[in-house]
Amino acid sequence: MDARSTAPVPPPGCPAHGAGGRVPLYGPEFAADPQAYYTYLREFGPSAPVELSPGVDATLVTDYSAALRLLQDSASFRKDSRRWRAFNEGAIAPDSPVVPLLAYRPNCMFSDGAEHLRLRQAVTDSMARVDVRRLTQSTEQVSSYLIAQFGSRGSADLLGDYAKQLPLFVFNELFGCPADIGDRVLFGISGMFDGINAEKAAGVLFGAVGELVALKRNRPGDDVTSWLMQHQARLDDEEMVHQLALLLAAGTEPLRNLIGNTLHRLLTHDAYAHRGGLIDEAIDDTLWENPPMSNLAPHYPVSDMEFAGQQLQAGDLVLVSFAAANTGPVLAATRQGGSRAHLAWSAGPHACPSKEPARQITVTAIESLLNQLPDVELAVPADSLTWRPGPFNRGLAALPARFTPSEAVRRPAAPTRPEPSAAGGPDAPESGKPERAGRWSQFLNWLTR
Template sequence: MTERSGCPYTALSGPRFETDPAGLYRELREQHGAVAPVVLEGGVRAWLVLGYAEALAVLRDPELFSHDSRLWRDRIKGLVPADWPLASMVEHRPSILCADGAEHRRHGTAVAHSLGRIDRRAFRGEIEHMADSLIDTFVARGEADLLTEYAQRLPLLAMGRLIGLSALEGPHLVRVINGLFDGGPDAPAHQRVLLRMLTDLVEARRITPGADIASWLIEHPSGLTDAEVIEDLLVITPTEPTVNWIGNALRILLTDHTLHASLTGGRRTTDEALDEVLWLDPPMQNVAGRWATEDTLLGRTAIRAGDFLVLGLAGANADPAVRPPGTELTGNRAHLAWGGGPHTCPFQGPARLIAQTAVDTLLDRLPDIRLAVPPRRLTWQASPWIRGLTELPVVFTPDRPVHGGTPWPEPAGTPPPGLEPPPPPAPDEPAPEPAPPADPAPAPTTSTAWWSPSRWLRNR
């Protein structure tokens, strides 16, 4: 990390992220400009990019600012602790997330083409049914925690169906992913189960393709191996940003009565309201990382080859150069919540459809919904990466379920390391025949790297 005499490094951690992250970004901008020196958990130094133009420059130039953490000079020099708790966030992976250049285009083309084959009308219908079914589990009570009972479940149920899991496996996927996010002692068991679920899915779809993302990735002419398909599924299956996008949108709608009235009165669309959330409270507020491939100047800051950069998406969105006070945000999608350049998030279409349907369905079913606590009592995760609530308690007039109100299937206890395999395929999904012998492919790693980022993002 470049040394700067007399220039203090600000800790990018702590309770400030629960109370006033926007104020912290504003102070850093006033002190340092568009690029601020920060220190991450474990004493690791980095540059936090707070300028909108500067962040966009980094996003658009992977040749100068690479995803490849193997370029990290401080790690090469032994300055990063071997047990650094955030190491898994930046570990180089053979997936769309970490690749650059031709390899990224190979993965990106396959993922984008597969996502482009989604039948949006049919998918929206499935999401609506899932949303109604989740609401049915609490509608008769007249109260709920929208985060744990709705926002944390719906995106995973929808994503499970998209990648090719059966309806019976949906609740199982939710429990497994949430078990990973919780980061408790059983997280490794949940890790193994998720890897087994996706491995079984890919092996089955090699033999019996379906109308799902796993099948489309397998059959794409880019020629992804099974291990690569699994790695890409591991990137797109966890839906923490979508969870918090929904949660943050519902919070704003329940606390900003003007916005709520404009939405329910038809003066603003749900899409427009969701984009305002991505400006004001993006679910990913900071993203690690990029590494400079050569000495360069970013804004007015000298960056050396191998320096570690953190993209401050929330800070860049608030840059006065692009969003001065009073800026009208309705209809403006120029925020950086989806990234930019070659690594623009390919999942934004399905994520938007899930979030939009989640909000629309909830407001339609529970028109008098309101917070169960004063807004000031809502608490945020103390994470510099994720911007999300810890809970969202609400009350409403009790009503009857529309689909019978089947209780959410809860496990009898915490799954042990020998967690049972997922349920068998649904009746309309034929079980695959045993696979014929094939050339061995490199197995996907069993490292915790692919799930630990989400666990650390939530900092739970």
């Protein structure tokens, strides 16, 4: 019997043999049907050899139980990417598109032990101070502004015109970003995750956040940036910049995908025909079956070891496939309705610290859209939609929709709380200086005119 006959068969279009036997998690084939790839990867066992981009090898954990073991085992696996052996040995090109998201930065995502606890506590305590009513109000205001831009047309790309922009605006308001800084934050985050001039985009993001830190040192406000700065952890300026950049980037990009993927589900599944009362259910189903971050949580084994069916060397890059773990056949068969035991928010000591605000923003954004555009529907065949390529994200490139054109949306009242940096006060451009034309600036001008 030919031993090769029992080997797993790659999905159509998968050039696995061209990647040294590793399965590539990039390109249009993977983006179009990642579940076919995950089915193939499960044939290797609880984990499998993959390639994140040309020349960047990793081990991907696809089994739910194995993923939980990894995420909760801080003794055997560390998060500090300075342990990344292939990168340290020069096997990874510094300009690889995945490096800006995986390379070490002094933030709570890439730290371990006592340092992680210190940074993480500062982040969680600061985020816990966000008022739900304020968050809802801010989301409703941003939503009304965005819908006002396209509502009278009767058509829109619900990704580019809505889901992509809303999280950036909401987070910028919560973090007290004035217009000039908010514009550059928007540019930097979008460029990093889209892989377009990622290194330059990262520089723009960190430069803008550095200016925000300097501003808030002199003019603290009622915002997450100021709360983080005032925390008993006493973060220095470098630590402030990296925690804020992490929160802004890791908060807005997954949220963009969660809003978009949930809207996609509502518009393409008959089960949600009466959409108004099923938003929470649609969000839960999306987090289970189409999570916004499909493969991430980089870890590095402390020593040579066997884990989840693979032999690992110290410093090997190991990632968790939230999408594959959530949709494993055994788990799918036993999953109960309403369960939120998925791994879309990760798990263990590095689980997402902002999942509750993220869910609240998503619910409010979708409710607002459906209330203002109740007959919104997909404008193209569902099978013609394309998904953004890449190993980490799961998000549509566009979501064309049509609806009955609405009258101009009435501008909501400006925020009642005194927030100079979010209301065009002391942090706004000085009188006589030209206003920036970025979308964030336009939103502030619209909100306060």
